Amino acid sequence: MDVILLERVEKLGGIGDVVSVKPGFARNYLLPRKKALRANEANRKVFEANRAQIEADNAARRATAEKDAGTVDGKSVTLIRQASNTGQLYGSVSVRDIVEALAAADVKVAKNQIVLDKPIKAIGISTVKVSLHPEVAVTITVNVARSPEEAELQAKGVDVMAEMFEKDESGFTEAFDPNAEPGTIAADAPAAEDDAQG
Numbered sequence: 001m002d003v004i005l006l007e008r009v010e011k012l013g014g015i016g017d018v019v020s021v022k023p024g025f026a027r028n029y030l031l032p033r034k035k036a037l038r039a040n041e042a043n044r045k046v047f048e049a050n051r052a053q054i055e056a057d058n059a060a061r062r063a064t065a066e067k068d069a070g071t072v073d074g075k076s077v078t079l080i081r082q083a084s085n086t087g088q089l090y091g092s093v094s095v096r097d098i099v100e101a102l103a104a105a106d107v108k109v110a111k112n113q114i115v116l117d118k119p120i121k122a123i124g125i126s127t128v129k130v131s132l133h134p135e136v137a138v139t140i141t142v143n144v145a146r147s148p149e150e151a152e153l154q155a156k157g158v159d160v161m162a163e164m165f166e167k168d169e170s171g172f173t174e175a176f177d178p179n180a181e182p183g184t185i186a187a188d189a190p191a192a193e194d195d196a197q198g
Contacts, residue, residue: 002039065133073138092119
């Protein structure tokens with residue numbers, strides 16, 4: 001199905017481009033969201049008649065988005081979540097969680113502006129894209145941790161999971177007797193057995 005784009009659509013084209021898309025994509029996404037018109041003669045004439053107005057509206061929205069980008073770009077939010085010892089979250093961090101965290105930091109972003117390819121399911125620092133306008137995108141940092149202290153360590157660049165496993169390995173030491181024969185029982189074990197018999 002051929003459509004005329006009314007705004008820039010990533011991986012498709014810019015304003016006024018006539019592109020061929022799958023019918024379902026046009027019917028379910030582009031047309032209902034007023035991102036495109038069906039490419040027929042009547043719509044081409046309507047688009048050409050209103051092209052200047054459409055481009056002016058787009059430029060105004062882009063200018064507003066660029067102004068907002070200054071407050072959003074590089075912002076960092078911290079989310080405290082419960083997680084297993086391996087760092088896997090019980091649940092996941094969704095777009096709604098990020099929007100609420102940004103709102104708490106006095107940054108207004110709509111849910112549809114957050115581009116989260118897949119939910120965040122482990123503790124750590126993630127970079128998330130925020131698309132304020134089809135031509136204006138910024139990134140924010142999402143720090144997911146089990147406690148505020150852990151979040152501070154992660155913010156400083158410490159790999160909390162690697163450090164935790166190093167502590168576990170160094171905490172366990174096995175008693176080693178260099179004179180023991182292979183297969184013999186440790187020296188204090190027979191004394192315990194004698195006490196049990198007596």
